[in-house]
Amino acid sequence: MSTNGKVHIPVGQEAVELKGWYGAHKFLIWRRISQAFFLFLFLMGPWLGIWWVKGNLASSLTFDFLPLSDPFITLQMIFARHWPGTTALVGAFLVILVYAQIGGRVYCSWVCPINPVTDGASWLHRKLGIQKGWQPKRSARIWILGTVLLVSFATGTIAWEVINPITMLHRGLVFGMGWVWGLVAAIFLFDLFVARHGWCGHVCPVGAFYGLIGARSLLRISAVKRDACDDCMDCYAVCPEIHVISPALKGKGEATPLILSPDCTNCGRCIDVCAMDVFAFTNRFDTHVEAPTDAVSDPEPPTQNAA
């Protein structure tokens, strides 16, 4: 799997040795904090009686003033032939505005309550060394997105909300669970045994829609020090959207080091797990590539650093 004689070193171990545990888990930790924070905002009302935020991820009102609505649900509403109320429209517009800048799929990795579930499945998947299983095309979710809109139109309902595990889990946590745990368990098992990264990477049309929103977002990951890469493949092991890495990391010369695929969730795990600190957050206009520094204690530097 890896080169340079580092066979079967557990994913990320090198990074932990070089950068310390926190340094090798920084973005993971901050992501979990962010996910917990957004959930807590909604739980403060029912748990503590502090109603800063009311509603749920489908639509909410913050400080009795700021409306936010899920744009994909709002779009389904329009397809179901109901013109949204102004509050919902403004809410959806604000959400689109923000995610168009920071990357649509930041929702997936920093906010969505299903993400810890699928991350957990992916982690266990790696530990158990399970085959990657069924891998439909990444474009499947775009097809599903289109299908959902069609079904919304045909049935006159907000169709995806009948099965959407994201809002169901969130609503369950904030309003009352019912049988939602079963659904969450089903997604966990699907990702673990049926398809690696199956739900978020291949199926979920909500993520696909946020991806489209953020297709031209400012905030991007760049393989700035790609010439220092020692091909340990750890980033490929942790990335939920593996295919986005190669064009940036393996690009030569003029090829941009930016990860420009709308599928990238800006989760920053590649930054964490890379012992060579190849990746960094930057903006979409920053195309510079750094030459490897001597400080990198790589006994056998790759040969292609002439570029």
Added chain:
Amino acid sequence: MATPAKPKKIDRRRFLTDTARMAAGCAVGGSLLAYVARDAKALPDQALRPPGALAEDDFLAACVRCGLCVRDCPYDTLVLAELGQDGPATGTPYFTARDIPCEMCDDIPCIAACPTGALDKGLTNIEHAQMGTAVLVDQENCLNFLGLRCDVCYRVCPMIDEAITLEPRHNERSGAHAIFEPIVHAEHCTGCGICEKKCVLPEAAIKVLPVRLARGTPHEHYRKGWEEKDAKGAPVVEGIIDLPDRLPGPGTDNLAAPGGYIDGLVDGLPAMPKGNFGGSFEPTFKLPGVGQ
């Protein structure tokens, strides 16, 4: 020339098969989703939507299940349906009259909170709400129908004397008392559910049902003659013939002799049996102004 053309051909074929596969998969998945979505449209009979809710079909196109209406209901009337436990489409708001009825807030905070228009902002007077219609479903157990003076549903109704009135009627059983029938007038009933909540029986004799269950509809062309007459201020048809009234009792279809036979008048019928009929009509029960 042949070499670059070949992979292109394969690419196109792969593209077509991939596309076909995706389309087929989406057709299957989409049908399933449509099936589930349609199935989820069924609304149980005792679940009532919040005030101002659009008609059920339109409501499901509009409600994003955010629960903002639930949060702003000061009486905790509204709840969001929980997956697999409550009847209405999962996550949609509803209330059960017998648990917590709607208190008909003047400012209707639930409607104000709704961001999508699923609860119609056009409803500004809660007294015009139509969450359902009360129906006195069990006249055999309603205490008022038994001749007692319970009156509870009537007294608690926020639309007292409009949505529910008490209609006195003679009590046949005792022969000396009145029965005060609680009668619901659907056009004034908001469906708040307070009557059902407060009915003193272990299982309410008056229940609030969705309007589609509670009410019939007249044919388009029906006109009520007496209303037309009032509107016109004169009989609708000039020179109308006043036909003899039919009375209950044997042989009442014989208009020549209402209430009885005349021997030999109709061919083939046996002669009037002799006995206590005596050829004259004795109604089996009393009508006001008849016999007695």
